[in-house]
Amino acid sequence: MAVILLENPQPKQREFMLLTNRYVAYGGARGGGKSWAVRAKCVIMCIEHSGLRCVIIRKTYKDLNNNHIEPLKAVLREMLQEKKVKYNAETHTFTFWNGSTIECAYCATRSDLEHFQGIEYDIIVLDEATQHTYEVFQALTACLRGREHLPKRIYLTCNPGHVGHEWVKRLFVDREFLPDEDPDDYAFVRALATDNAFNGKDYMKMLNQLSEPLRSAWRDGKWDIFVGQYFPEWDLEAISVPAFEIPEHWIVSMSIDYGLDGFAPIWYATDEKGTDYIIREYSAKDTIIKDAARLIKEIESDLGLDGRRIRRYAPPDLWNRKSDTGMSTIDIFNKFDLRFIKADNDRITGWLAVKERISDGSLKVFEGRANQLSYCMRLLQHDEVRINDVAKDPHEITHLPDSLRYFCIMRSKSAKPKTRQTSENIVSRRGAVRAPKVAVKVNVSSLKGGW
Ligand SMILES: Nc1ncnc2c1ncn2[C@@H]1O[C@H](COP(=O)(O)OP(=O)(O)OP(=O)(O)O)[C@@H](O)[C@H]1O
Numbered sequence: 001m002a003v004i005l006l007e008n009p010q011p012k013q014r015e016f017m018l019l020t021n022r023y024v025a026y027g028g029a030r031g032g033g034k035s036w037a038v039r040a041k042c043v044i045m046c047i048e049h050s051g052l053r054c055v056i057i058r059k060t061y062k063d064l065n066n067n068h069i070e071p072l073k074a075v076l077r078e079m080l081q082e083k084k085v086k087y088n089a090e091t092h093t094f095t096f097w098n099g100s101t102i103e104c105a106y107c108a109t110r111s112d113l114e115h116f117q118g119i120e121y122d123i124i125v126l127d128e129a130t131q132h133t134y135e136v137f138q139a140l141t142a143c144l145r146g147r148e149h150l151p152k153r154i155y156l157t158c159n160p161g162h163v164g165h166e167w168v169k170r171l172f173v174d175r176e177f178l179p180d181e182d183p184d185d186y187a188f189v190r191a192l193a194t195d196n197a198f199n200g201k202d203y204m205k206m207l208n209q210l211s212e213p214l215r216s217a218w219r220d221g222k223w224d225i226f227v228g229q230y231f232p233e234w235d236l237e238a239i240s241v242p243a244f245e246i247p248e249h250w251i252v253s254m255s256i257d258y259g260l261d262g263f264a265p266i267w268y269a270t271d272e273k274g275t276d277y278i279i280r281e282y283s284a285k286d287t288i289i290k291d292a293a294r295l296i297k298e299i300e301s302d303l304g305l306d307g308r309r310i311r312r313y314a315p316p317d318l319w320n321r322k323s324d325t326g327m328s329t330i331d332i333f334n335k336f337d338l339r340f341i342k343a344d345n346d347r348i349t350g351w352l353a354v355k356e357r358i359s360d361g362s363l364k365v366f367e368g369r370a371n372q373l374s375y376c377m378r379l380l381q382h383d384e385v386r387i388n389d390v391a392k393d394p395h396e397i398t399h400l401p402d403s404l405r406y407f408c409i410m411r412s413k414s415a416k417p418k419t420r421q422t423s424e425n426i427v428s429r430r431g432a433v434r435a436p437k438v439a440v441k442v443n444v445s446s447l448k449g450g451w
């Protein structure tokens with residue numbers, strides 16, 4: 001008779017597997033036995049309940065195959081041989097004799113996420129949840145429904161760091177809940193590398209030899225550091241100032257990132273000392289150029305910038321001509337009287353310019369005017385290969401920071417902003433200071449009799 005070849009859970013894994021809250025996270029150290037535990041949990045639940053629908057989600061198919069599909073095939077080997085469990089290689093789904101299923105699915109992009117729309121699951125496992133944004137978690141919670149007599153749960157495994165660090169930490173480690181979140185729905189088991197007796201000596205040695213802060217995160221499962229964050233210096237509170245009216249003589253600029261997947265303009269005002277204030281941001285997707293142009297004008301009118309000269313920066317690819325129309329994105333913006341300066345798209349120099357402006361205090365934000373940008377800046381990660389670059393994934397959080405990068409790199413190129421013509425300070429085009437054309441105040445009494 002075929003048997004399921006499942007080993008016994010270790011104590012921490014048992015603790016995790018017995019929890020029945022709606023959202024259970026198993027997180028912390030690397031190699032703690034987390035993926036094993038969620039996989040085993042799915043198998044046991046599929047045996048216990050007929051018709052249970054489970055899904056195990058990883059970011060890529062390769063991760064999914066190595067961490068779950070192959071190990072599941074090993075655990076279910078005899079069952080598969082006797083056809084008590086069937087595996088569909090197209091849908092990556094194991095179907096048990098009682099109708100229960102474990103589907104293995106990947107989710108790396110927004111369009112992958114769309115595949116889950118309208119699908120119902122009883123058990124959702126988000127393995128390596130910190131590799132996903134809160135948006136992914138929220139979208140998956142909407143899939144948690146179906147026949148009422150079956151349990152409905154989301155199991156997450158997580159290591160500190162990555163793009164999902166903040167939302168996982170908030171819900172499961174810090175337990176800071178929003179009014180519509182019920183604390184009883186959330187449970188957390190902290191994993192340590194030492195929990196897993198199957199970690200060899202070499203693996204533990206590798207963890208011990210890691211430099212900080214990786215060691216604290218990966219060996220000890222500490223959440224107070226955010227490994228991989230590209231802009232740890234970004235602190236919205238520290239750089240926010242109450243909004244004020246922009247003096248007439250200040251320079252006003254804007255930068256955009258533009259594509260159908262993201263339209264991200266940011267407006268700035270620069271004072272005499274060269275400090276830039278972000279005065280407004282906007283972000284949307286699926287915005288055609290005509291609508292983007294209209295939105296720019298509406299926002300500028302709203303900001304009271306009508307009639308002011310605005311320096312506009314855009315990435316070089318917007319000058320590329322489309323083969324069908326022979327026109328570039330910039331040509332179309334020009335039609336709407338919006339002219340742009342081609343920004344330098346050297347990514348690493350650009351990110352450094354952003355870092356410099358944050359660190360030297362020359363970038364400020366009008367309170368409440370750049371919340372979306374701030375959210376993205378906190379989440380941006382180092383690229384795993386080009387370590388000095390920002391990861392391009394998840395793509396949706398890169399548009400506003402890219403827009404800021406185009407502005408900062410161009411600002412750092414023009415050493416000091418040319419001050420606008422004012423009655424006090426007029427700078428000629430060549431940079432020489434000319435005498436101001438203003439009425440000179442004359443002490444009339446000093447003229448008396450002198451002429
Ligand atoms: N109860 C168990 N019985 C047998 N082997 C186990 C058990 N728990 C974990 N292992 C093994 O220990 C190793 C590490 O476990 P696992 O991959 O689940 O850790 P993890 O916490 O998910 O690691 P990572 O942080 O790298 O994702 C794997 O080879 C796994 O099969």
Ligand SMILES: [Mg+2]
Nearest residue numbers: 034035067157
């Ligand atoms: Mg794992």
